[in-house]
Each structure stands twice: as C-alpha cells, then as structure tokens.
Amino acid sequence: MDQKETERVNCLIIGSGPAGYTAAIYASRANLKPVLYQGIQPGGQLTITTEVENYPGYPDGIQGPEMMVDFEKQAVRMGADIRFGLATKVDLTTQPYKVWIDDEKIIESYALIIATGASAKWLNLESEQRLNGNGVSACAVCDGFFFRNKEVAIVGAGDTAAEEALYLSKLCSTVHMIVRKGEMRASKVMQERVFKTANIKIYWHSETEEVLGNLRVEGVKIKNNETGESQTIPVQGFFVAIGHQPNSDIFKDWIDMDETGYIKTVPGTSKTNIEGVFACGDVQDKIYRQAVTAAGSGCMAALDAERYLGEKGIH
Structure with a gap:
C-alpha cells in the first residue's frame, strides 16, 4: 500500500445507526475528531422502519429514515467526519489498528468503535x-x-x-x-x-x-x-421473528463472540477483549435491540474510547 491510500485517525466508528451516530456525537464533543463510515445501510435498521413512536423526544412520532437524518445532522454539527463506505477487512494485531474501506483504502486508528448492527433474517x-x-x-x-x-x-x-x-x-x-x-x-x-x-x-x-x-x-x-x-x-x-444476524463477520478472527456472532463486551462497558476496540448497539445486544438502548450504548462506547485515548496520551 502506498502512503496515499492510508490515513491515520484517533477514533474510527464503523456503522451509522443510533449507536454509531450517538458515538460520533459524543466523540466529537470530546474532541476525538472521529471519522465514521456509514456501511452498507446508512442509518441502519431504522431506515426500513416507517413510524417510530417509542423514542423519547418525538412526541408526535417520527419516520425512521427521517430520525436517522436528524442523528447524522447532529453528528456533523458537532464536527464528526461522516463518510460513505463499507469496512471490508480488519487487522487488529497492533495499534494503530487497520481497517480496510471498500477493499481500497486503509484507515489506521488508535480507538475503534464497532457499531455495525444486526440484520433481521x-x-x-x-x-x-x-x-x-x-x-x-x-x-x-x-x-x-x-x-x-x-x-x-x-x-x-x-x-x-x-x-x-x-x-x-x-x-x-x-x-x-x-x-x-x-x-x-x-x-x-x-x-x-x-x-x-x-x-x-x-x-x-x-x-x-x-x-x-x-x-x-x-x-x-x-x-x-x-x-x-x-x-x-x-x-x-x-x-x-426468525432471528437476527449480527454484522460481525469481519471481526470473527479477532474479537470474542457468542455462538451466534454477537460481540461480547465486558458487562457494564463497551470494551471487547482487545484494548482500544469497543462495541455498541445491536452487534453486541441480542436482548433489547431498541433504538434508545443502541444510542445509550453508543454514548458508552465514545466515553470508553475517550477515557482510553486519554490514558494512552493520544490526542
């Protein structure tokens, strides 16, 4: 790989549902200058949900796709670098970790937030x-x-x-x-x-x-x-209701998962078995799977990443 095709960042977020966008909002406010790649379905599963009536703050309800546009706008306003692209391969051997985007470009990052979600079967x-x-x-x-x-x-x-x-x-x-x-x-x-x-x-x-x-x-x-x-x-x-498939395949050689592919996190945190790699949203939650719980775990991942980078002295 020549140098032009490699970019180094402090915090990389993969996925753009409520978890990914919330992580981007918090990471931006913490001045981590996050880069977020939206993945194959920008906005995640909510883009195929019509009416959302159970998310706090929308008293009249809102269309799922419209809500994800709101999330994205807020992340951009906070300073997140939102990009279209799909993570296709990772190398988590040493830091900075390497993530291939569309098999063309390598992003190197010291903190990685996985928010790739799950897809309904x-x-x-x-x-x-x-x-x-x-x-x-x-x-x-x-x-x-x-x-x-x-x-x-x-x-x-x-x-x-x-x-x-x-x-x-x-x-x-x-x-x-x-x-x-x-x-x-x-x-x-x-x-x-x-x-x-x-x-x-x-x-x-x-x-x-x-x-x-x-x-x-x-x-x-x-x-x-x-x-x-x-x-x-x-x-x-x-x-x-025949199940969900977590979008975790590219991490299976690196990160601990359960038998169905959900990423395991340390209880009460977003931490995975690899330091500096955090998981949030439906890729690690097979129990609740709601927009509001995904957003909450995205907040946790950004705060965990901020603390981690601070301890490492990475700015």
Whole structure:
C-alpha cells in the first residue's frame, strides 16, 4: 500500500445507526475528531422502519429514515467526519489498528468503535420485501402498536417469536402463529405461556407461501407441509421473528463472540477483549435491540474510547 491510500485517525466508528451516530456525537464533543463510515445501510435498521413512536423526544412520532437524518445532522454539527463506505477487512494485531474501506483504502486508528448492527433474517419472499414497512415488520415491539385490535400473523418458533407473539396478543385481536415444524424451539416456559393465551392461534407444519396485498398487507397464504393444503388468513400485519444476524463477520478472527456472532463486551462497558476496540448497539445486544438502548450504548462506547485515548496520551 502506498502512503496515499492510508490515513491515520484517533477514533474510527464503523456503522451509522443510533449507536454509531450517538458515538460520533459524543466523540466529537470530546474532541476525538472521529471519522465514521456509514456501511452498507446508512442509518441502519431504522431506515426500513416507517413510524417510530417509542423514542423519547418525538412526541408526535417520527419516520425512521427521517430520525436517522436528524442523528447524522447532529453528528456533523458537532464536527464528526461522516463518510460513505463499507469496512471490508480488519487487522487488529497492533495499534494503530487497520481497517480496510471498500477493499481500497486503509484507515489506521488508535480507538475503534464497532457499531455495525444486526440484520433481521427474512423469508426471502418477493411479497415480503415489497410490503416491508407497509404491514410487514421484523420487530413487534417497534411496530405492534399500529395493529391494535387487528389480526396479525407471526412467523417463528424460538423464544423471540414466542415473546413477540405474547406481546402482540396484548394489542391485537388475534395472533396467527406460523410454525414450520410440529414443535417450537422456544423454552418450555415460553411455550406454556403461548399455549395458554387464548387469542394466539398456532399453525403447525406450516410455511408462508406469500404475503397478500397491493399497497398494504391484507392477508397471508400458508401451506401445510404434511397435507400439502394451502389456506389464506386475512391479516393486516405480518411479523417475521426468525432471528437476527449480527454484522460481525469481519471481526470473527479477532474479537470474542457468542455462538451466534454477537460481540461480547465486558458487562457494564463497551470494551471487547482487545484494548482500544469497543462495541455498541445491536452487534453486541441480542436482548433489547431498541433504538434508545443502541444510542445509550453508543454514548458508552465514545466515553470508553475517550477515557482510553486519554490514558494512552493520544490526542
């Protein structure tokens, strides 16, 4: 690599959801002169969420993409250097750490904040993607409110699906739960709660063939794998709860993760097993996964990075 293609910074932030942008706001205010690369989906998962009503400070609610524009503007106003680009490779052997952007440029940084988020797993149906944000959602806690007293369907069989079905059951008239096998993967206690909830109807051995509707979800067509029969269920909402995939692949040779790829942090901090490398937001949080908790952990990461650089005497 010739010198032109390498740049050295004090603090590099990878990712641009609530965690990344909040880290950029705090790091800028601490005069760390952070550089933030937005990644493949600037704004993160909130850019595919329509209405956000549970983030403090927006009494009338706000559209997800608009909220992320607000976050970005605030980070820029504080002095963050926001850039478009994707981190494709890292070398965390020695400091300053090396991060390849788009396989073309190397950024060397003394502090690295990972805020790459997680991506919802989808069924990969054309109709599901077409109606995403118009009745199709991967977050019941985020969007369930909009389906109060309506009928909805949810796909999944694990603890997350059971939790989300129970959450929806308190808001919706009926929750149609579509389970691929003849049993659920959820813990026994979660299954018991689902079975005891009168307005959750389970469809065993069933798969989704198509989400129905032109502009908004109007129904779902499912097929029973045992009988081969198809049926249509009229619903206004369709929730996919088959898990999330943390966007952590490029760090797997360096950073400690759990079995599903979530980055492990020291409890109560954003610190990873490598000094000077911090993780925040959904890439390290598989429990809460909310915009407000992601923003809070972005604040933690910036404060941890500021303290770390101060102790090292790096300005």
